[in-house]
Amino acid sequence: MTFSICVREEYEDESGDDQTRFGVAVTTRLPAVGTLCPFASENGAVATQSLVNIELGRKGVEYLDDGLGVEDALQSLLNADDGAAQRQLHGVDAEGTFAFSGDESKDWYGHLEGEGFTVAGNLLTGESVVEETADAYRDSRGGDAPLAERLVDALAAGHAEGGDKREELRVQSAALIVETTEDREMEPYYHDLRVDATETPVADLRETYELAKEGFEAAVERYEEAFEDDELDDVDE
Structure with missing residues (x-):
């Protein structure tokens, strides 16, 4: 199942406290990859792929x-x-990284580890797919864009380089998850997004992110008092 990226970033919240965020994003030439591959919490991010074993991600x-x-x-x-030779598994936590590609994965397959991130892929057009994904993410670090947006940019770079080589498969998908140690009054629900079936997965994931972010911000503005008073039962859906 094509390629994914897991990342860790340290940052300061609005109060000046140190926080850590984790993100994972993936795209493939199969439907509903968001149900199979990406897993994250406030303690790390994991991606399981190739011949997928979902329990590797969950556990x-x-x-x-x-x-x-x-x-x-x-x-x-x-x-x-027992099927480890057919798996790819990679991830990050607060201190380290890990990446594994079983030698029975399908060409091209491989992975790389960087400072606070990992990238892995299989059935790709070539090694440059994971390299371009990694480079795009590295170049985005330190910028003002939210992590979710930069993860989509990283996928877009790998996709533009060739991505998944199975051009005969029209139905594709993409997904992203971002989690953080920050204790926020309301978690942005545009940080857990999926595009389950489309022919343009990365573009559609970007549009979904932008619309979800816009919708979240509009809802917060409209129902600000209800959110502050935690009177959500009084809000008209």
Whole structure:
């Protein structure tokens, strides 16, 4: 299942407190990748792909939430998985990174690890897909754009480089998740988005993000008092 990116970033919130955010984004030439591949919490992000074992993602994040380091967490899951040779599994936590590509994955396949991020892919047109995805993310660091937006940009760079090589498969999908240690009064619901079936997954994910962000901000503005008073039962849907 094509290519994905997991990232960790440190930042200061509006009160000047140190926080950490995690993000994962993925696209593929199959439907509904958001139900299979990306997993994240306030303690890390994990992507499971190639011949997918969803439990690697679910349990991987659970292990991170329990305080296990990402390398120990994901390697222990692979050690117990009889199909590990057909898997790709990668992720980040507060301190490290981990990436694995089983030698029975389909060409081109591979991964790379950078400072606070990992990228992996299979059935790609070539290694340059993951390299361009990584470069686009690196170049975006330190900018003003939200992480979700920059994750879409990273996917777009890999997609433009060739992406998934299975051109005969028309139905595609994409997804992103962003989580943070910051305790916010209301979590932006545009940080967990999926495009389940389309021929233009990255463009549609970008449009979905922009519309969801616009809709969230409009709702907050309209129902500001209800949000502040936590009187959401009184809000007309």
